[in-house]
Amino acid sequence: AQSTSPTLDIAVIAGDGIGPEVIAEARKALKAALVPESASVTFTDYTLGAEHWLSTGETLTDATLEALRGHDAILFGAVGADPRHATIPSGLIERELLLKLRFTLDHSINLRPSRTYPGVATPLAKNEDFDFVVVREGTEGPYVGNGGTIRRDTPEEIATEVSLNTAHGVRRVVVDAFRRAQERRGQLTLVHKNNVLTHAGSLWTRTVTEVAAEFPDVSWDYMHVDAATIHLVTNPQRFDVIVTDNLFGDILTDLAAAITGGIGLAASGSINAEGTAPSMFEPVHGSAPDIAGQGIADPTAAVLSAAMMLEHLGLQTAATRITDAVNAQLSEWAAAGGGEGLTTTQRGDAFADRIASL
Amino acid sequence: AQSTSPTLDIAVIAGDGIGPEVIAEARKALKAALVPESASVTFTDYTLGAEHWLSTGETLTDATLEALRGHDAILFGAVGADPRHATIPSGLIERELLLKLRFTLDHSINLRPSRTYPGVATPLAKNEDFDFVVVREGTEGPYVGNGGTIRRDTPEEIATEVSLNTAHGVRRVVVDAFRRAQERRGQLTLVHKNNVLTHAGSLWTRTVTEVAAEFPDVSWDYMHVDAATIHLVTNPQRFDVIVTDNLFGDILTDLAAAITGGIGLAASGSINAEGTAPSMFEPVHGSAPDIAGQGIADPTAAVLSAAMMLEHLGLQTAATRITDAVNAQLSEWAAAGGGEGLTTTQRGDAFADRIASL
Ligand SMILES: CC(C)[C@H](C(=O)O)[C@@H](O)C(=O)O
Ligand SMILES: CC(C)[C@H](C(=O)O)[C@@H](O)C(=O)O
Numbered sequence: 194a195q196s197t198s199p200t201l202d203i204a205v206i207a208g209d210g211i212g213p214e215v216i217a218e219a220r221k222a223l224k225a226a227l228v229p230e231s232a233s234v235t236f237t238d239y240t241l242g243a244e245h246w247l248s249t250g251e252t253l254t255d256a257t258l259e260a261l262r263g264h265d266a267i268l269f270g271a272v273g274a275d276p277r278h279a280t281i282p283s284g285l286i287e288r289e290l291l292l293k294l295r296f297t298l299d300h301s302i303n304l305r306p307s308r309t310y311p312g313v314a315t316p317l318a319k320n321e322d323f324d325f326v327v328v329r330e331g332t333e334g335p336y337v338g339n340g341g342t343i344r345r346d347t348p349e350e351i352a353t354e355v356s357l358n359t360a361h362g363v364r365r366v367v368v369d370a371f372r373r374a375q376e377r378r379g380q381l382t383l384v385h386k387n388n389v390l391t392h393a394g395s396l397w398t399r400t401v402t403e404v405a406a407e408f409p410d411v412s413w414d415y416m417h418v419d420a421a422t423i424h425l426v427t428n429p430q431r432f433d434v435i436v437t438d439n440l441f442g443d444i445l446t447d448l449a450a451a452i453t454g455g456i457g458l459a460a461s462g463s464i465n466a467e468g469t470a471p472s473m474f475e476p477v478h479g480s481a482p483d484i485a486g487q488g489i490a491d492p493t494a495a496v497l498s499a500a501m502m503l504e505h506l507g508l509q510t511a512a513t514r515i516t517d518a519v520n521a522q523l524s525e526w527a528a529a530g531g532g533e534g535l536t537t538t539q540r541g542d543a544f545a546d547r548i549a550s551l
Numbered sequence: 552a553q554s555t556s557p558t559l560d561i562a563v564i565a566g567d568g569i570g571p572e573v574i575a576e577a578r579k580a581l582k583a584a585l586v587p588e589s590a591s592v593t594f595t596d597y598t599l600g601a602e603h604w605l606s607t608g609e610t611l612t613d614a615t616l617e618a619l620r621g622h623d624a625i626l627f628g629a630v631g632a633d634p635r636h637a638t639i640p641s642g643l644i645e646r647e648l649l650l651k652l653r654f655t656l657d658h659s660i661n662l663r664p665s666r667t668y669p670g671v672a673t674p675l676a677k678n679e680d681f682d683f684v685v686v687r688e689g690t691e692g693p694y695v696g697n698g699g700t701i702r703r704d705t706p707e708e709i710a711t712e713v714s715l716n717t718a719h720g721v722r723r724v725v726v727d728a729f730r731r732a733q734e735r736r737g738q739l740t741l742v743h744k745n746n747v748l749t750h751a752g753s754l755w756t757r758t759v760t761e762v763a764a765e766f767p768d769v770s771w772d773y774m775h776v777d778a779a780t781i782h783l784v785t786n787p788q789r790f791d792v793i794v795t796d797n798l799f800g801d802i803l804t805d806l807a808a809a810i811t812g813g814i815g816l817a818a819s820g821s822i823n824a825e826g827t828a829p830s831m832f833e834p835v836h837g838s839a840p841d842i843a844g845q846g847i848a849d850p851t852a853a854v855l856s857a858a859m860m861l862e863h864l865g866l867q868t869a870a871t872r873i874t875d876a877v878n879a880q881l882s883e884w885a886a887a888g889g890g891e892g893l894t895t896t897q898r899g900d901a902f903a904d905r906i907a908s909l
Contacts, residue, residue: 283756284746292747316784318676335693335714340750346757350718352750356693360708386798388642389650392698392710398641399704419805426674426784426809440744444802447777451784 201227201234201506204264204471208242210480211490211537212270218492218541219268219499222518225548226503226511237264243274243286243480252289258297262470266502267294269475270495275482288338295331298470300463301362302369303331303442304501305477307429307449307459311520312527315454317426325432326377327449328370329442331463333362334393336439358393358438363400365466370436371408380433381405381413384421384441397438421445425452450477457490460497462505474502488536493519496544518547559585559592559864562622562829566600568838569848569895570628576850576899577626577857580876583906584861584869595622601632601644601838610647616655620828624860625652627833628853633840646696653689656828658821659720660727661689661800662859663835665787665807665817669878670885673812675784683790684735685807686728687800689821691720692751694797716751716796721758723824728794729766738791739763739771742779742799755796779803783810808835815848818855820863832860846894851877854902876905 205220207213223234239257246252261267272286294300308324309315333356340354367383374381383401387394398415405413416424418441424431425448437445450459459477476494484490500515522543526532532540563578565571581592597615604610619625630644652658666682667673691714698712725741732739741759745752756773763771774782776799782789783806795803808817817835834852842848858873880901884890890898 284749284752287746288749314676316676318672318674335712336747338749340714340748342750342754344718348718348722350754352716352754354693354714354716354748354751356698356712356714358710358712360702360706364706386801388645389694389798389801390698390712391642391646391696392700393712394641396700396708396710419801422780422802422806423809423814426806440747443744443747443777444780448780448784448806451781456781 199232201232202263202265203234203236203502204239204261204267205236206239206241206267206269208270208272208480209244209274210271210482210485212242212272212480214485214488214490214537215476215492215495216268216270218537218544219495221541221545222496222515222548223499223503225545226500226514227508228549229514230508230511232508232511241290242272243279243281246281246286247274247279252286253293261294262298264471266471266506267473268499268502269473271476271478271480273480273482275485277482292336294473295463298473299465299467300331300473301365301466302462302464303329303439304462304464305329305442305446305449305459307446307453309453310458311524312531313454313458313523315452317452321430323429323432325429325435325449326373327435327437327442327446328366328373329437329446330362330366330439332439333357333359334439356390356393356440358396360396360400363396364404367400367404367436369466370434371404371411374411374434375408378433379411381411382421382432382435383413383415384418384435384437384445385415386418386441387415388417393438401436418445422448425449446477456494458493458497460494460501462498462501464505472502472505474498474505488538490537492537492541492544493523496541514548514551515544518544518551522547557590559590560621560623561592561594561860562597562619562625563594564597564599564625564627566628566630566838567602567632568629568840568843570600570630570838572843572846572848572895573834573850573853574626574628576895576902577853579899579903580854580873580906581857581861583903584858584872585866586907587872588866588869590866590869599648600630601637601639604639604644605632605637610644611651619652620656622829624829624864625831626857626860627831629834629836629838631838631840633843635840650694652831653821656831657823657825658689658831659723659824660820660822661687661797662820662822663687663800663804663807663817665804665811667811668816669882670889671812671816671881673810675810679788681787681790683787683793683807684731685793685795685800685804686724686731687795687804688720688724688797690797691715691717692797714748714751714798716754718754718758721754722762725758725762725794727824728792729762729769732769732792733766736791737769739769740790740793741771741773742776742793742795742803743773744776744799745773746775751796759794776803780806783807804835814852816851816855818852818859820856820859822863830860830863832856832863846896848895850895850899850902851881854899872906872909873902876902876909880905
């Protein structure tokens, strides 16, 4: 959309807890990054999330969904109520808002980059840089909500969960992952559990084998999901692009966020590969009710998510302006002994100032 | 069985690659540990595994399975062919031998302890001891082999995997986990993904809630599987007993093995809770074809698996003799700069000597 209009039309779902706090800083970064471009940005706020459900009983109406479709992209904060004040049925908001957005807007590519940052300590003893991206399928697998229960609350209860995997869904995420590998270091790893989940595993493995033929400059290997967790903590350097299903991707990307030095840095994009609906960009972290309202949340993941959004919208230079600024700023804080005591706003302002200076 | 007979009747499936090398050392440890007891041990070897399949086309016959049922317990090495010499259909041996044993012998409790050992470096920067056990369900979940494929090899292919979860299966592993927590530090964590896998997740969560009422001295909490990977690398000290399903348990225990300093130390037991068939004890590591035949495999995990077997058979003193000896020996090697250059036999002999001296 931005090529015909110089104005990016962004929907903002700031959500609950620290969501609005970090999204405010992402907006500053976005605006600053666009100043040297011909493009500008408008934000339209949508009030959604756990607090919204508590006061209205609404998760995501058809009308809101329709309105969201009209924007170029969605910037998402975090959702989830404070368990000290309210009890919400487990997973309700996640399923009826977050997953509903991903599924309805056909966010087939859930993109989660993971890298070390200057001066950010990781929980790993081995102090070596790494930089990989997990390309997680976003619209099928065990996430489809297909399952059931019989004889509930009896000793004969049976509960099922069905993982649905289609050639269509697997192929598009695999093609996307190969393209990204081609632009990166040319190495792709398929992660699955094809020795046990033979039907889905076979579809994934055959698809990667087939698509690989179209990308002779990318080398690929296969790894079981259990083994992948070992490699992530012992040798994350070995990964360039990981492609995997929805559930394995969920698990591996939290681990990936942990080994980079924390979920406070992990950005993500839920991408509609065909461009039939807006893509969505969000920090991987949650609403963190324990620190909400104190102005101390780390806005880095939200700011980096904004950069991913710009890149997705074709504004590569503006995106790089943000990532370069974040890098430089984190280095500066590291050199000064870490930015531990800084508030959310101080961090966000520092990022914005640095972006403006680039 | 050992209370009526002073002789433990153990079936041995040494398997492929380094399996026979490490199992030889586990046998030495077992024998040494039993010397001061009234009990002794006989071993019956079963030739099974990838090499056996390559030469006979057999994975596990009904006759062999029947024979295995007659023993007090099974000591299992590792299975898997050398990919440089033979191509075996992916997962065939795993499913038709290893998983078939677990399912047919009703190994409902897959027990995987994880702890730091003196002088063994972990990949984590934070150098603090931890000690927890994962109690993984072993007979259902996504491992049941229930799924299918339609329109294979067409753009309309659909592949499914069905996770089956029963009140019976979940309850027995949950009860087992609470019992273990009671004998340990009284803290149990249920790991699942109940915000997405709502049917299975609800069964697990309700079962834990119910069983918890019978164990007022155990406190428990719930954690999503993705979050659990973060806690395992940032704060494994927080865990005492983790109870979880078959697939999550598979993933978490490889990660758990990695953070203890490697899969070379991880022991496991596949336990028949009702005592209707022999339980099986095996190192978590595989057949490691890359180092097989060189006599350099670490037998520690196999030796510790033998200790778990003794404990399961009611020979707690003999079991402790092994674990104490391993601890002391690892400490000694650590003090002497690590036992890096030692052969499998040197390690095994050192363990056996030390066991004999206790
Ligand atoms: C909140 C939850 C439904 C979600 C998921 O499982 O995908 C989250 O863990 C994530 O990774 O974005
Ligand atoms: C070999 C494989 C089938 C097995 C499993 O997935 O259970 C292994 O990974 C394990 O953890 O024992």
